[in-house]
Amino acid sequence: MKRSNRQSESARARFARNLKTLRIQLGLSQEALAANAGLHRTYIGSIERAERNVSIDNMEHLATALNVDIIDLLRVQ
Amino acid sequence: MKRSNRQSESARARFARNLKTLRIQLGLSQEALAANAGLHRTYIGSIERAERNVSIDNMEHLATALNVDIIDLLRVQ
């Protein structure tokens, strides 16, 4: 998908993509991130595939575990 | 609360406050916003009181109904 078309992408899909990008940038496995965020390994995978409708509390837990602001996980990058 | 201390505020609380601020700026009632966002009147009130753990899909619906980006509802302002 072109960057210029990403504006219409759902927030869920953006969150999924950014979460995975940031996790990999930090060299973390889904399992390691799950541990840091206090969530389950398979749940992280499911979020990254944009299958889950994540809540704001878990979004914040994930942002904290990745050491970023929650906004960074929603921004188009 | 001082602006300088708001960084430690939860994302849920920020979302609640910004939602209410933007809704009032547009001169909408909770009922009218609920209709626009396809949600229930009492649920909007509950979110604005930061009692609910809103999902990303509904956050986006609310942002759309307020004609802003979802990020604007999470940013400290």
Added chain:
DNA sequence: ATGTGACTTAGAGTCCGTT
């Protein structure tokens, strides 16, 4: 180390009302 289907349960979200 991750994807996936299936599952249980906590809580999201609705609908009725009263204050």
Added chain:
DNA sequence: AAACGGACTCTAAGTCACA
């Protein structure tokens, strides 16, 4: 117009076995 409560229904949260 909004807060709040009770009683719902539906879905996100959270886990597991296995590929």
